[in-house]
Amino acid sequence: MSAYVIVDIDVNDAEGYKEYVKIAPAAVTLYGGRYIARGGPNETLEGDWHAKRLVILEFPNSERAKAWLNSPEYAPARALRHKYAKSTWSWSKAFSSSCDWPRLLPLSPLRAGVFSFCFSLWTL
Numbered sequence: 001m002s003a004y005v006i007v008d009i010d011v012n013d014a015e016g017y018k019e020y021v022k023i024a025p026a027a028v029t030l031y032g033g034r035y036i037a038r039g040g041p042n043e044t045l046e047g048d049w050h051a052k053r054l055v056i057l058e059f060p061n062s063e064r065a066k067a068w069l070n071s072p073e074y075a076p077a078r079a080l081r082h083k084y085a086k087s088t089w090s091w092s093k094a095f096s097s098s099c100d101w102p103r104l105l106p107l108s109p110l111r112a113g114v115f116s117f118c119f120s121l122w123t124l
Contacts, residue, residue, distance in 0.1 A: 002094040003062040004036070005069075009053040013084040020080040027077060031068035033059045053085075058094075065091055 011017045021039075028035065036056040044050050059065035068074055069089075081087065 001061060003059045003065045003091050004094060005033075005055075005057040005059065005065050005089065005091045007055040007057075007087055007089050008049075008051045009039075009055060009081075009085050009087040011053060011085045016080070016084040020077055020084060023080070024074070024077040027068060027071060027074035028057060030073055031059065031071065032064050033057050033068055062091060062093060 025035070034057065036058050038055050039053045042051050042054040057065070059068065069078075
């Protein structure tokens with residue numbers, strides 16, 4: 001199941017950080033990852049979190065995401081990121097977009113309701 005890495009990056013040296021932006025994608029690709037969002041405009045819709053530079057990556061699973069982060073291929077880019085920016089990282093496992101995830105719920109009225117909701121989306 002896909003895993004998403006969510007990163008809030010506060011760049012403290014924009015010129016130096018350009019080198020990170022150049023070399024990081026190769027390691028991401030090598031570990032099966034891809035960028036979903038990478039530093040474009042973002043807006044806080046609710047709450048107090050105000051992301052500086054928001055990056056979202058998708059990996060085939062959490063094991064590949066963690067392997068990439070700690071890989072020798074990513075190490076040079078990671079050192080640059082640590083030098084030129086401060087960041088906060090998190091990851092989340094994804095549910096299938098085909099709405100088959102309700103089968104993971106125990107049998108209950110909630111499960112029946114989720115199936116109905118997914119079926120409604122599928123038939124739109």
